Amino acid sequence: MKEILSGNEAIARGAYEAGCLVACAYPGTPSTEILENTLKYNEINSSWAPNEKVALEVAIGASFGGGRALCTMKHVGVNVAADPLFTLSYTGVRGGLVLVAADDPEMHSSQNEQDSRNYARFAKVPMLEPSDSRECKEFTRLAFELSEQYDTPFMLRSSTRISHGKSIVELGERVTDLPLPKLEKNPAKLVMLPGNARVRHPLVEQNLVNLSKAAATMPLNRLEIRDRSIGIITAGICYQYVREVLPDASTLKLGMVHPLPHDLIREFAAQVDTLYVIEELDPFIEDQVKAMGLTAIGKEIISLCGELTPGRLRSAFGLPQPATIPVEQMPGRPPNMCPGCPHRGVFYALNQLKAYVTGDIGCYTLAFMPPLSAMDTCVCMGASIGMATGVTKVVSDEEKKKIVAVIGDSTFLHTGMNGLMDMVYNNSPATVIILDNSITAMTGRQDNPASGFTLMDDPAHAINIPLLCKALGVKNIRVINPLDLEETKRVISEEMERPEPSVVITNKPCVLIKREDVFQKGPVYAVDTDKCTGCRACLKIGCPAIEWLPAGDGSKKGKARIDPLLCTGCDVCRQLCTFDAIGSKQ
Amino acid sequence: MKAQIKNILLVGVGGQGILLASEILSEAAMLAGFDVKKSEIHGMSQRGGSVVSHVRYGTEVFSPIVPEGEGDILFGFELMETVRSLPLLKPGIGTVVANDLRISPPSVLMGQEVYPEGLTEHIKTLFADFLLVDGQKMATDAGNVRAANTVLLGAVSRRLDIAEEYWLKALEKMVPAKALEVNKRAFQMGHML
Numbered sequence: 114m115k116e117i118l119s120g121n122e123a124i125a126r127g128a129y130e131a132g133c134l135v136a137c138a139y140p141g142t143p144s145t146e147i148l149e150n151t152l153k154y155n156e157i158n159s160s161w162a163p164n165e166k167v168a169l170e171v172a173i174g175a176s177f178g179g180g181r182a183l184c185t186m187k188h189v190g191v192n193v194a195a196d197p198l199f200t201l202s203y204t205g206v207r208g209g210l211v212l213v214a215a216d217d218p219e220m221h222s223s224q225n226e227q228d229s230r231n232y233a234r235f236a237k238v239p240m241l242e243p244s245d246s247r248e249c250k251e252f253t254r255l256a257f258e259l260s261e262q263y264d265t266p267f268m269l270r271s272s273t274r275i276s277h278g279k280s281i282v283e284l285g286e287r288v289t290d291l292p293l294p295k296l297e298k299n300p301a302k303l304v305m306l307p308g309n310a311r312v313r314h315p316l317v318e319q320n321l322v323n324l325s326k327a328a329a330t331m332p333l334n335r336l337e338i339r340d341r342s343i344g345i346i347t348a349g350i351c352y353q354y355v356r357e358v359l360p361d362a363s364t365l366k367l368g369m370v371h372p373l374p375h376d377l378i379r380e381f382a383a384q385v386d387t388l389y390v391i392e393e394l395d396p397f398i399e400d401q402v403k404a405m406g407l408t409a410i411g412k413e414i415i416s417l418c419g420e421l422t423p424g425r426l427r428s429a430f431g432l433p434q435p436a437t438i439p440v441e442q443m444p445g446r447p448p449n450m451c452p453g454c455p456h457r458g459v460f461y462a463l464n465q466l467k468a469y470v471t472g473d474i475g476c477y478t479l480a481f482m483p484p485l486s487a488m489d490t491c492v493c494m495g496a497s498i499g500m501a502t503g504v505t506k507v508v509s510d511e512e513k514k515k516i517v518a519v520i521g522d523s524t525f526l527h528t529g530m531n532g533l534m535d536m537v538y539n540n541s542p543a544t545v546i547i548l549d550n551s552i553t554a555m556t557g558r559q560d561n562p563a564s565g566f567t568l569m570d571d572p573a574h575a576i577n578i579p580l581l582c583k584a585l586g587v588k589n590i591r592v593i594n595p596l597d598l599e600e601t602k603r604v605i606s607e608e609m610e611r612p613e614p615s616v617v618i619t620n621k622p623c624v625l626i627k628r629e630d631v632f633q634k635g636p637v638y639a640v641d642t643d644k645c646t647g648c649r650a651c652l653k654i655g656c657p658a659i660e661w662l663p664a665g666d667g668s669k670k671g672k673a674r675i676d677p678l679l680c681t682g683c684d685v686c687r688q689l690c691t692f693d694a695i696g697s698k699q
Numbered sequence: 700m701k702a703q704i705k706n707i708l709l710v711g712v713g714g715q716g717i718l719l720a721s722e723i724l725s726e727a728a729m730l731a732g733f734d735v736k737k738s739e740i741h742g743m744s745q746r747g748g749s750v751v752s753h754v755r756y757g758t759e760v761f762s763p764i765v766p767e768g769e770g771d772i773l774f775g776f777e778l779m780e781t782v783r784s785l786p787l788l789k790p791g792i793g794t795v796v797a798n799d800l801r802i803s804p805p806s807v808l809m810g811q812e813v814y815p816e817g818l819t820e821h822i823k824t825l826f827a828d829f830l831l832v833d834g835q836k837m838a839t840d841a842g843n844v845r846a847a848n849t850v851l852l853g854a855v856s857r858r859l860d861i862a863e864e865y866w867l868k869a870l871e872k873m874v875p876a877k878a879l880e881v882n883k884r885a886f887q888m889g890h891m892l
Contacts, residue, residue: 115729117722117725117726117729117735117737142741143741221740222740222741245736245763273740274738274763274764277738277739277740277741278736278737278738278763279722279725279735279736279737279738279763280734280735280736280737280760280763281729281734281735350763353761353762353763354761354762356761356762357761357762357766422764422766423762423764423766424766424767427766434767434768435766435767435768435769435789436768436790437767437768437786437787437790438785438786438788438790438825439786440783440786441782441783441785441815441821443779443782443783443815444779444804444806444807444812444814444815445804445806446712446747446748446749446779446780446804446805447748447804447805448713448746448747448748449746449747449748449805450746451746451747476746479746484809557741649810652808652809652810655805655809657747657805657808659808660803660807660808661807661808661809661810663810663813671810
């Protein structure tokens with residue numbers, strides 16, 4: 114049967130067909146939907162872990178127990194999971210283990226565009242790279258088989274265009290002849306103490322040499338000889354752009370990007386006049402091709418930054434571009450926090466208090482934009498708290514009071530709580546605000562250890578965040594209603610003044626949570642146009658439900674209007690109006 | 700072979716249901732026997748940002764994204780986003796099917812910028828094949844304002860070489876059963892335009 118699947122759906126399908134028993138991940142764009150799709154197969158135990166390191170460790174355990182296991186993450190998640198990864202390559206596997214790293218060239222939804230292929234080489238783990246959904250499914254299946262055959266974890270590299278692109282996939286059946294998982298002790302292989310690891314390392318190196326040789330005849334690496342004047346080595350989504358823009362060029366299409374099939378590369382180079390390597394981001398293939406002593410053109414014409422497109426590839430080869438009409442200059446449309454979002458009032462208060470806000474990763478990162486303009490740093494998951502501690506170590510006592518770390522519940526549990534431990538241990542005077550909206554919102558409402566449910570929708574223990582902070586040794590813990598502006602501003606201000614660690618926790622859920630009894634829409638609000646003076650105070654929270662209606666006489670006068678379809682009745686704008694012009698319609 | 704590829708763009712604002720519409724279109728093209736590829740960016744666009752979905756079908760499709768200046772049909776759910784994406788179309792010869800709907804972006808809501816005037820006239824001067832659809836009104840007439848996207852799909856369907864039976868099969872597969880009849884009506888109404 115044929116279906117149109119996204120790359121992520123196809124990876125999930127591939128894992129299912131390969132007999133995978135366990136899938137574990139922390140959500141991250143563009144990888145999130147893989148686990149939301151393994152979930153559809155009852156044979157796979159799918160779960161969210163608190164972070165990528167734990168997710169990989171769960172997959173490793175499943176593999177050591179004898180089952181096939183899938184672990185998925187976005188590219189920056191591999192940084193978090195790197196510690197187990199680098200030793201997993203030494204232990205190898207029992208059940209096949211596949212780690213999907215989904216890169217984000219162009220940073221559509223990421224803080225950097227690191228190239229995960231470097232991890233494959235660095236951690237000495239073989240890596241496959243599919244170029245469409247069909248290959249996502251086939252390569253995932255194959256990666257499980259090769260993982261067991263070569264006794265090594267396999268990485269599968271995706272990218273935003275592969276994960277979120279859709280194309281036609283032929284579905285297959287699930288394998289049924291795999292041995293049942295059963296405990297089996299093998300400490301020489303699985304206990305990585307120096308004596309054992311010294312034995313394993315040469316095996317890892319030999320394995321990569323063997324794979325490189327075998328890769329020359331694997332169908333996933335493919336010579337396509339057409340016009341011999343141009344020969345292009347490429348992989349992944351870039352292959353599609355090459356075929357689109359340079360349909361006559363000969364290609365060496367690589368399905369395995371680590372280790373590279375050296376023999377096949379030499380064979381290809383010998384058959385073409387000019388050799389090119391076309392790849393996004395780093396010159397990963399190119400550097401190795403050049404180290405083989407071959408002459409090739411790559412990053413001279415293809416940027417190190419951003420994603421490739423058919424247009425950019427055309428420019429690289431000096432081909433004419435299709436005519437286009439000029440771009441119109443119009444107001445931009447950046448993403449925004451939702452109407453009724455419980456984060457909005459907190460950032461309004463932080464703006465008013467002129468705080469220096471060390472930020473974190475989540476919807477709330479959008480608060481750096483006007484009119485809230487209340488985020489001063491954002492580096493990586495969980496970094497806000499450590500950064501806050503660090504800033505207080507160097508600035509004056511007066512400035513120390515301005516330092517506030519802001520972090521969501523899921524990010525706090527991911528890697529933020531270690532920062533809080535340090536903050537208490539080393540007595541940092543900074544203030545931490547935990548925006549607890551009971552969900553991992555930015556990636557599309559995923560459950561987490563504090564939300565009360567698992568990925569498979571089973572009820573779960575919900576971590577009590579105030580108690581957790583107390584256990585870490587925080588003495589000053591205040592829980593506030595972020596929709597009450599007076600309380601929010603007063604409590605944050607008091608805790609900023611306090612010369613010791615303090616935590617403020619907000620307690621309103623994300624407006625997007627669909628479970629009944631979690632978020633409830635209040636009565637819709639409206640502006641009384643007789644009372645509205647056009648002071649614009651309500652516009653300062655940047656709510657998408659509030660619109661400025663100009664008077665239309667060319668003056669700067671006008672009035673506010675609330676869109677009844679968008680308003681959730683959160684009440685925050687009413688508290689900003691000093692003219693009593695905003696109220697509920699009921 | 701390349702000349703046989705249809706390049707379609709579906710553009711609008713996050714939350715308007717663009718992904719579902721592009722999935723219905725892709726499904727219909729696959730059922731009609733074509734190779735299909737589709738691409739868009741999720742992530743930040745979910746929070747009310749601009750969304751552009753690319754659908755390409757034909758005998759064999761390589762790139763999942765439509766190269767600039769090679770779009771055949773632009774299918775706009777919101778007027779400013781429609782105009783923003785016009786450079787993706789073949790100049791002058793592309794087709795524009797646009798929903799007559801304006802959604803203000805944050806800077807306009809806050810009164811810092813104004814929503815541009817004269818957008819439909821602007822499109823008309825650039826593209827002869829331009830259809831403006833009051834999707835909201837027609838969907839309301841069909842029985843549910845939320846079927847506006849399906850009215851537009853119906854309007855686009857007349858301009859594509861995919862037989863009606865495949866569209867209806869795709870709707871049956873992708874639309875929840877209780878909304879199917881309304882959506883079929885909305886599709887037929889759009890198809891007459």
